[in-house]
């Protein structure tokens with residue numbers, strides 16, 4: 239059967255189980271878009287900017303566990319995807335980006351809207367392809383999906399010249415891939431597992447630090463079993479949040495720079511640290527030489543290049559978390575660590591970290607906590623990057639996996655709204671809340687248009703502090719309070735939303751918070767709330783960059799008083 | 813640890829761009845490559861798939877960092893295997 243390149247691509251997508259594509263058309267992909275109506279199984283969702291398409295595909299993938307797909311045209315369409323692709327790369331998210339390219343005979347000649355997108359994305363994709371022969375296309379698609387979703391997942395870019403979309407080839411879809419250079423190790427080495435088991439069985443102060451690899455591997459049951467059987471306190475990274483229920487008695491929350499003081503103390507005092515599917519990011523370790531100074535470290539990771547990259551490891555186990563834990567758990571003897579757990583509980587009492595102070599002002603932490611209460615902890619929370627992101631991680635408690643969706647490795651402001659849109663498209667019946675900053679929201683604000691067009695019922699909470707708050711906090715604490723370029727004005731978000739035919743409210747006082755959230759929840763469609771929070775609230779606890787747990791800054795008893803509302807920048811006074 | 817000269821030998825798929833992907837791993841860390849030699853491709857018997865090529869790279873760096881680099885090279889999908897043959901006998 240002869241098909242065009244565009245048809246082959248669509249056939250491949252259908253075969254791989256794709257039903258949603260986020261994209262934006264242009265010259266080089268018109269032949270592809272022209273073919274889409276022949277495939278009603280493929281629902282194309284128009285975004286307002288290609289960055290939005292990549293972030294939406296990313297949010298969709300994290301929320302559903304499926305591969306996210308986005309389309310863009312050549313040149314500016316392709317370059318607009320780059321931030322979104324880099325984001326998916328750093329957080330190991332399976333995304334397929336299909337870009338149009340200029341005709342083959344124009345490539346390399348600086349043709350109209352030609353960019354070398356495979357060159358540009360080489361360091362931020364797991365792999366990428368420039369398809370110069372339509373006969374290769376089916377194999378490329380098969381490989382791309384295989385690579386995106388297996389091993390350590392990641393984004394794959396497929397660049398297809400316009401004339402390849404139009405050319406015909408015999409179509410048959412391969413049922414297997416032939417990639418001699420790609421053989422992820424899934425089963426951990428038995429001798430290493432045995433060593434790890436012995437170490438854990440002999441530990442007196444063990445701690446588990448669980449990361450996004452647990453979510454990717456869906457090893458929630460195995461993790462819980464290990465923690466309960468051997469009574470091991472569990473802390474998580476930002477991206478590991480939700481892989482272990484945060485209301486569980488053995489859960490001690492997030493670690494790292496803005497992690498819980500007691501979680502960081504637990505690591506500092508651990509004698510055995512079991513790191514599962516996490517990569518010791520510097521936001522987690524702080525000063526490397528002072529990280530887990532007394533611990534023997536077991537590191538389970540599917541990517542051999544992660545082992546020993548940032549910290550010394552005593553027992554490396556390369557493999558898939560689920561398979562490794564299944565083998566490991568068989569060799570773990572049930573024990574009790576009541577003294578140790580009692581000790582960590584004492585730290586928790588002494589350093590509550592997440593108590594919200596009683597304040598008449600509108601505290602951002604209070605807003606997040608009320609969203610938690612009213613959604614009963616069942617929502618999918620998608621964040622931007624900054625202070626509000628940390629408050630969302632600290633003050634919402636996640637009991638279900640993949641319900642906190644956040645840009646961790648790249649920390650890309652502008653991720654929140656499009657990723658929430660993608661998550662909502664993937665989970666149409668789930669309550670999805672986008673908790674965003676007033677700064678980051680303005681970076682991808684145009685996706686309100688996509689949300690309105692699709693009537694995706696995303697609820698948007700803007701934590702409006704009038705600042706690029708996280709940077710302001712650093713300026714306050716480490717740059718003598720010189721707020722250079724961090725006060726930021728904003729449009730009237732309520733009016734902007736209404737301009738997009740999205741219902742919206744502004745909340746200025748504490749007592750309006752609960753009714754506003756309830757109103758948003760009761761409303762059938764998308765809804766925006768602009769929370770005018772205390773402008774100079776800081777995220778605590780905080781371990782200053784390069785410092786140790788002992789140097790943690792906790793919430794001061796007397797908070798540094800906030801500036802008055804009238805000092806906020808308004809559009810009208812600039 | 814003092815940098816020493818290392819010879820890395822990679823077995824890679826004979827595909828466009830593979831050298832670029834490899835050199836990127838060095839460029840990103842600001843490494844200077846002393847020399848690269850691409851040896852003749854070993855074709856598969858039936859020609860059903862692209863053959864494999866050997867690439868020899870000489871660089872200076874500490875053993876620890878080069879151990880990392882070697883793993884990152886092996887992560888490249890088109891790279892099948894990388895050996896540090898500085899001290900190993902090549903059969």
Ligand SMILES: Cc1cc2nc3c(=O)[nH]c(=O)nc-3n(C[C@H](O)[C@H](O)[C@H](O)COP(=O)(O)OP(=O)(O)OC[C@H]3O[C@@H](n4cnc5c(N)ncnc54)[C@H](O)[C@@H]3O)c2cc1C
Pocket residue numbers: 328329330389390391448449450451452454455474475476477478492493494495496497514515516517518519521522538539540541544557558559560623624627645646647648649650708
């Ligand atoms: C403003 C800001 C502040 C931050 N503060 C903090 C903080 O205080 N604390 C914190 O923890 N983070 C913080 N982060 C996030 C941080 O930058 C990292 O993104 C995060 O720590 C990474 O978590 P991770 O290692 O679990 O996930 P990833 O970076 O996604 O790494 C996952 C690891 O799991 C492995 N893996 C994948 N699949 C499998 C599998 N099937 N089996 C085995 N292994 C697998 C991968 O190879 C990888 O090594 C912050 C980010 C921002 C933007």
Ligand SMILES: Cc1ncc(C[n+]2csc(CCOP(=O)(O)OP(=O)(O)O)c2C)c(N)n1
Pocket residue numbers: 622623624625626627649650651652674675676677678679701703705706707708709
């Ligand atoms: C694209 C991008 N540019 C710059 C930064 C640096 N940065 C990190 S947090 C932050 C402030 C974010 O402000 P806002 O969205 O209002 O959130 P807040 O911290 O106030 O909650 C900035 C500028 C970034 N992470 N991403």
Ligand SMILES: [Mg+2]
Pocket residue numbers: 675676677701702703704705706707
């Ligand atoms: Mg802000």
